Every structure is written in structure tokens, then in C-alpha cells.
Amino acid sequence: MPDANDLLAVLIDADNVSPARIDSVLAEVSRYGVASVKRVYGDWTKPNLRSWKDAASAHVIQPIQQFDNTTGKNATDSALIIDAMDLLYTARFQGFCIVSSDSDFTRLASRIREQGITVYGFGERKTPESFRNACDRFTYLEVIETPVADDAVESTPVRAQVPAVKLRTDGRLVSALRASVGSAAGEDGRANLAAVGSLLRKQQPDFDSRNWGYAKLSDLIRATGLFDVETAPNGGVMVQQRRKAA
Numbered sequence: 001m002p003d004a005n006d007l008l009a010v011l012i013d014a015d016n017v018s019p020a021r022i023d024s025v026l027a028e029v030s031r032y033g034v035a036s037v038k039r040v041y042g043d044w045t046k047p048n049l050r051s052w053k054d055a056a057s058a059h060v061i062q063p064i065q066q067f068d069n070t071t072g073k074n075a076t077d078s079a080l081i082i083d084a085m086d087l088l089y090t091a092r093f094q095g096f097c098i099v100s101s102d103s104d105f106t107r108l109a110s111r112i113r114e115q116g117i118t119v120y121g122f123g124e125r126k127t128p129e130s131f132r133n134a135c136d137r138f139t140y141l142e143v144i145e146t147p148v149a150d151d152a153v154e155s156t157p158v159r160a161q162v163p164a165v166k167l168r169t170d171g172r173l174v175s176a177l178r179a180s181v182g183s184a185a186g187e188d189g190r191a192n193l194a195a196v197g198s199l200l201r202k203q204q205p206d207f208d209s210r211n212w213g214y215a216k217l218s219d220l221i222r223a224t225g226l227f228d229v230e231t232a233p234n235g236g237v238m239v240q241q242r243r244k245a246a
Contacts, residue, residue: 006095010026012099025141025144040064041064042063042064045067077105084096093117096119102123120136125140138206176200225242228241
């Protein structure tokens with residue numbers, strides 16, 4: 001479980017992320033720890049990155065200049081990767097937040113995890129599966145707070161809750177929930193919700209109840225109608241697969 005005092009390095013690929021989303025990203029990052037280092041990488045001579053100036057200044061994010069020295073080669077990615085490895089070797093950080101939808105960071109995420117350091121990925125739904133699965137946890141930008149519309153990004157509506165009938169026909173979701181509840185359950189068949197959530201994210205780093213329009217995992221599980229969810233005497237939440245009527 002993340003600790004509120006964990007030191008995090010937040011590394012942003014400006015070529016892949018609009019500044020209109022940075023408020024939402026940093027709010028989400030704050031759930032996992034303290035953003036001790038915040039850097040955004042790009043070629044700031046390019047007109048399309050001009051809108052990052054105000055966002056970087058407002059959030060005290062250090063802009064890192066990287067010229068595109070060779071056509072067709074992403075020098076920005078290389079600069080971010082080199083900095084990430086330098087920061088990793090300081091052994092100061094409990095987590096790295098990589099903000100990009102680019103699969104080029106797949107090996108970087110894997111390498112950081114080899115050191116026992118948590119990797120949080122943030123990107124759009126188009127992010128390749130390889131990068132999503134290389135992270136400990138991956139959050140889609142579309143499911144965190146709706147970005148403010150500007151000239152670069154159109155406002156995205158908040159996702160409506162998927163109704164119960166559709167949740168129950170989502171085979172991948174139902175299988176994942178049943179498997180995780182079964183694995184976390186004790187002899188009485190009940191499982192702690194926190195343990196269920198941990199198992200789900202280990203199997204699917206991009207698992208997030210907000211992907212289906214539900215703010216909490218307990219809300220999503222209740223909505224399926226396949227599980228009983230109740231509060232335990234110690235204040236925890238317990239989940240049990242609902243038995244079929246005889």
C-alpha cells in the first residue's frame with residue numbers, strides 16, 4: 001500500500017500529454033505520496049508546446065529542454081529515460097510516476113520495478129498494453145477529473161456508470177472479480193476488499209473502478225449484483241460471492 005510520505009519522481013512527456021490534464025494528474029499522484037521531483041520533457045522551441053509554460057510554472061514543474069537532433073528519433077524520450085535512471089540510482093524514491101502514452105517507456109518501467117520501486121503510469125486509453133502492464137498501477141487520463149477545454153484538447157464528458165446488466169456480461173471483469181475474491185477469501189468465503197483490490201491490480205495494472213464509471217471498487221462490485229458486500233465490525237469491507245438461490 002502506498003504511504004502518504006512516499007517520495008515520488010514525476011516525469012512527464014510533454015509530447016504525449018496536454019497541460020490541460022496536469023491538474024488531474026498531480027491530484028491523482030498526491031494519493032500515492034509526495035511529488036518530490038516534477039519534470040516535464042520536450043523541445044520548448046516547438047510552437048505546439050508553448051501552452052505548457054503556464055502549467056509548468058503554476059505547478060512548479062521543471063521544464064527540461066531536449067532538441068530533436070535527428071529527424072524521426074524521439075530525443076525527448078531518451079532524455080526522460082536517462083534522468084529516470086539517474087534518479088533511480090540515488091535510492092531516494094519509493095515511486096516513479098511516468099506520464100505518457102508511449103510504449104517506449106515499457107523497458108524503463110520494468111527496470112525500475114526490478115529495483116523494488118513502485119511505478120505509476122498515466123496515459124490515454126490508446127496506451128499500448130506493454131507499457132500498461134509494465135507498471136504496478138496504470139491510470140487512464142480519461143477517468144480522472146475531466147480536463148478543462150482549451151485550444152489543444154476538447155473536453156471529455158465524465159463516463160456514465162455502466163449498468164448492472166452490462167457489467168454481468170463483461171466476461172473479463174466478472175472473471176477477474178471472481179478470481180480475486182476467491183483467492184483473497186478465508187475459510188468462511190469472505191474476502192477483505194483491500195486485498196481484493198490489490199490482487200486485481202497485480203493481475204491488471206490498469207484496473208480501476210472508474211473505468212466503468214464507479215468511484216469506488218465497492219460500488220462497482222455491488223453494482224454487478226454477483227457479490228454480497230458488507231462492513232465488518234473492525235470497520236473493513238468484506239466481499240463474498242453471492243450464492244445462487246436453491
